[in-house]
Amino acid sequence: MNEEIDILAFGAHPDDVEIGASGILAQHAEAGFRTAICDLTAGELSTNGDVETREQEADRAGEILGLTARYRMRFPDRGLTSSAEQVEAMVRLIRQVKPKVVLAPYWEDRHPDHIACSRMVKEAVFDAAIRKKKGVEGIPPHRVEQVFYYFINDVSKADLIVDISEVYEKKKAAILAFESQFVPGPGRMETPLNRPTYLPMVEGRDQLWGHQIGTVWGEGLVSPSPLALKQLL
Numbered sequence: 001m002n003e004e005i006d007i008l009a010f011g012a013h014p015d016d017v018e019i020g021a022s023g024i025l026a027q028h029a030e031a032g033f034r035t036a037i038c039d040l041t042a043g044e045l046s047t048n049g050d051v052e053t054r055e056q057e058a059d060r061a062g063e064i065l066g067l068t069a070r071y072r073m074r075f076p077d078r079g080l081t082s083s084a085e086q087v088e089a090m091v092r093l094i095r096q097v098k099p100k101v102v103l104a105p106y107w108e109d110r111h112p113d114h115i116a117c118s119r120m121v122k123e124a125v126f127d128a129a130i131r132k133k134k135g136v137e138g139i140p141p142h143r144v145e146q147v148f149y150y151f152i153n154d155v156s157k158a159d160l161i162v163d164i165s166e167v168y169e170k171k172k173a174a175i176l177a178f179e180s181q182f183v184p185g186p187g188r189m190e191t192p193l194n195r196p197t198y199l200p201m202v203e204g205r206d207q208l209w210g211h212q213i214g215t216v217w218g219e220g221l222v223s224p225s226p227l228a229l230k231q232l233l
Helices: 016-030 051-065 084-097 112-128 165-176 198-212
Strands: 007-011 035-041 069-075 101-105 146-150 160-163 218-222
Touching: 007 016, 007 084, 007 112, 016 035, 016 051, 016 101, 016 146, 016 160, 016 165, 016 218, 035 051, 035 084, 035 112, 051 069, 051 165, 069 084, 084 112, 101 112, 112 146, 160 198, 165 198, 198 218
Parallel strands: 007 035, 007 101, 035 069, 101 146
Antiparallel strands: 146 218, 160 218
């Protein structure tokens, strides 16, 4: 694994990134940047679908978004503990693919795994830059230029809104690639994701962000530190 990635987006489960930041990934992929998703778990505890189905759906979503790669940590679903082994695996990936930008779930969310993923990404990004970090010797340290947090189930004030109007159909298609999660059907139980209100909520949120910047669709991000500009014009 020696391909360098421009934007690496972490999610606790397959479909997390698609909900919150897939428009950004699709837009940058179209512009020639190298983009990737890392799923920390396989979502094996999800009410609908199974691991094999979710992986097939994730691969299809990745094709739609034009991802360079999709990585799978295979940590236990509901078992994101920030253990040394888990964080070191993430540090190893960051050092190997050397992303300029890392995306992570916003640190407030109804799902504990999303919160845990957010915390673990923060730790991994920090540790990836420590030259004397134990457990990852032999892989040169890497300092990520910028970390942004995306929204999954909730919404808050965005520090940055990206215009994704030209790729919004790709975002919708990537989400719906996870048919087992978002589309009701025979043998599937009702969940917050496949209720009739969930996808309209996501679209409404993206429309709201788009409206705030004078466009049709947008994705909001939060920065943990001030955004730096050399000048305003």
